[in-house]
Amino acid sequence: MAILIDPPTWPAHGTVFAHLVSDRSLAELHDFAGRAGLPEQAFDMDHYDVPAHRYDDLVARGAIAVSGRELIRRLRTSGLRVPARDRPETLRRVLGASWRRTVGRWQDRPDYVLGADLIERWAQPHRRYHDLRHLRDVLAALNLLCDPGPVPLPVALAAWFHDAVYDGLPGEDEQASADLARAELGPDRLGPEALPSERIEEVARLVLLTRTHSPLPGDHHGALLCDADLAMLAREAAGYRRYTLDVRAEYAHVPHADFIKGRTAVVRQLLELDPLYRTERGRELWQEAARANLRAELATLTATP
Structure with missing residues (x-):
């Protein structure tokens, strides 16, 4: 050290x-x-x-x-x-291209403004983990889960919106993000290019599901989004340490003892999810490594004085 x-x-x-x-x-x-x-x-x-x-x-x-x-x-x-791939200028370029691929059917000015606005939200300086890197990683994980087919549009949009509002207020952030999706994807924003109301509600439902990461059996869209959102738990050792450091940085205002208590509860909750990943592909790709990382982190947290 x-x-x-x-x-x-x-x-x-x-x-x-x-x-x-x-x-x-x-x-x-x-x-x-x-x-x-x-x-x-x-x-x-x-x-x-x-x-x-x-x-x-x-x-x-x-x-x-x-x-x-x-x-x-x-x-x-x-x-x-x-690394260079995590630098803001690279992330903005990659995510801008991803947004255009996702909403290629929207060719007017509101499409462009909405994508740019979402990228700026994810780039807010108070974010340390829930930032542009996380958005890129969730989208990449969705591509892995859905390969060789496309990611369903409601799932892709839910990924873009799921932490679009992030103030470090669990539950409230997800609700505000879901409300933002309803407002931005509706006819007042996109006019005749707006999504049907039932698809907008599906996007909002998926955003809210990231509160618990517990989709019901048969909820294919929910399983895809939750698995992609938790894919970071399976990072290699240095990447997982970076993730935990970033989480701590986001909660730098929380006293050490309170953070250890809260983080311990989160890790235990994740370990209690059975299965941790709801798609077969997600379990193949990430479950073993994720559980090993979580167990190791829990051991460190519970050993912290």
Whole structure:
């Protein structure tokens, strides 16, 4: 667990830059950077860019000098590495294309504005887990579950809307997101291109189902959405650690003891879901790894003083 710095070899602005990272937490990194007087604008999602003339000083302050390769390895292992595919500009481009494929039947201006508005909602700065990455991952999981066929339109739209409103208020956020779907997909918004009312209600119903992730037997649409929303539980070790760090960051305002209590309850509830994934494909893809991750997290939570 340390602050790491690689050699200053990256050219920009008439000098060369090093990367300063933590292999434990962004809070530790920001604390070190603040005490060293590094400007906030030098932070780039998972590291600080520091000019060559600051290298020796930062090492003297306690940063451990490592090679660029070792820095990246340690950052990836920590779960804090932000790859290029997770950068905002990439996510906006990928999601914009996905939205256009989903609603290709809507070719007028409201279609474009609605997609852009949803992307901006998912990009709100207070989000740390329920963000553009999560939306992309849910859509990708739906494609896996439905391959080789298309994702049913109500399910795809429910994925876009299911956390469109996110204020960290369980139950209320889902209701507000469902209400947003009803408003945005109706005739007042889309005119003659609006979905039939029964399909709009199906989208809203699916959004509300993400409160519990407990679709009834035979609810194919519900099973698809819930499985896709929980696919992140099956990430490899570094990815799962990143997920838990992001969840904690979203609840940074919650005292440590209260967070541990609440998170423990959530993990236990997920482990009690039987089956955890409702589609056969979801169980094949994710169930074993997800249960192992949840059990390991629960052991860590219950061992936390």
